[in-house]
Amino acid sequence: MMQLESLSRNANVAVIGASGGIGGAFVELLSRIDQVEQVNAFSRSPAAGRRGIIHTHHLDFGDEDSIAAARDAALAKGPIDLVIVATGILHRGEELRPEKSLRQINAGSLAEVFAVNSIGPALVAKHFLPALRRDTKTVFAILSARVGSIEDNRLGGWLSYRMSKAAVNMLVRTAAIEQTRTRPESIVVALHPGTVATELSRPFTGRGDKGKIFSPAYAAEALLGVIDNLEPKDSGGFFAYDGSAIEF
Numbered sequence: 001m002m003q004l005e006s007l008s009r010n011a012n013v014a015v016i017g018a019s020g021g022i023g024g025a026f027v028e029l030l031s032r033i034d035q036v037e038q039v040n041a042f043s044r045s046p047a048a049g050r051r052g053i054i055h056t057h058h059l060d061f062g063d064e065d066s067i068a069a070a071r072d073a074a075l076a077k078g079p080i081d082l083v084i085v086a087t088g089i090l091h092r093g094e095e096l097r098p099e100k101s102l103r104q105i106n107a108g109s110l111a112e113v114f115a116v117n118s119i120g121p122a123l124v125a126k127h128f129l130p131a132l133r134r135d136t137k138t139v140f141a142i143l144s145a146r147v148g149s150i151e152d153n154r155l156g157g158w159l160s161y162r163m164s165k166a167a168v169n170m171l172v173r174t175a176a177i178e179q180t181r182t183r184p185e186s187i188v189v190a191l192h193p194g195t196v197a198t199e200l201s202r203p204f205t206g207r208g209d210k211g212k213i214f215s216p217a218y219a220a221e222a223l224l225g226v227i228d229n230l231e232p233k234d235s236g237g238f239f240a241y242d243g244s245a246i247e248f
């Protein structure tokens, strides 16, 4: 049975993007951990009502008031111990596809990808970081992607996704510095889940990738293990599912 021993007893946790592949797996896994008292599952798509310790709420990045209301709903149980931002966009139907070259850059698509991958998480940080518990270890983790690493970029392409993830990585580092001033035990990180079988990755993974692709449940468990091992000195960092640090 998975544990989250480094967080406080009776942990109050929040998952943003609970309707997604990885976000949904986090909700399920967290709801089975003894120490977790409440799982606040936030999503834009309608989700089922209350089930056990899982409390669902609406949250849409296009409506900042919904983010503040979600924060207030989570706070009804007391200060928050863990926030996982598991939202993201790489493609949407035929209209929005990752660019293979600069020629395919389109201002509308670029703005949409930034709205979900960079601006939404920044608004969540604005409203949720001050709601984290003081004086005990807390974690605010945003799912980024290794392809957002500038140092690691050797292939090019996927311009809007790469740019938006590099931007969210900068949010993480900057927010971590500010958060430490009021909550020295608070850890703000970017996480890379590996390649995971979800709607987001589906058009880009083939049969040949079998064995290299994680199930959402596997990725969520691996990342919770990473979260449990994080220390305040790790705040502002970027980590993969195996705990290794990724260069920005």
Ligand SMILES: NC(=O)c1ccc[n+]([C@@H]2O[C@H](COP(=O)([O-])OP(=O)(O)OC[C@H]3O[C@@H](n4cnc5c(N)ncnc54)[C@H](OP(=O)(O)O)[C@@H]3O)[C@@H](O)[C@H]2O)c1
Binding pocket: 016, 017, 018, 019, 020, 021, 022, 023, 043, 044, 045, 059, 060, 061, 062, 086, 087, 088, 089, 116, 120, 143, 144, 145, 146, 192, 193, 194, 195, 196, 197, 198, 199, 200, 201
């Ligand atoms: N899967 C992979 O291989 C992989 C690899 C590296 C990094 N990641 C990262 O991991 C994270 C989770 O990805 P996933 O694979 O689980 O993707 P997914 O299954 O497509 O889930 C995406 C989630 O983002 C939500 N979302 C999109 N636009 C939103 C908006 N405007 N407001 C609120 N929520 C919105 C979706 O909500 P709706 O249901 O309402 O659309 C859904 O809950 C992403 O940040 C992704 O970049 C994934």
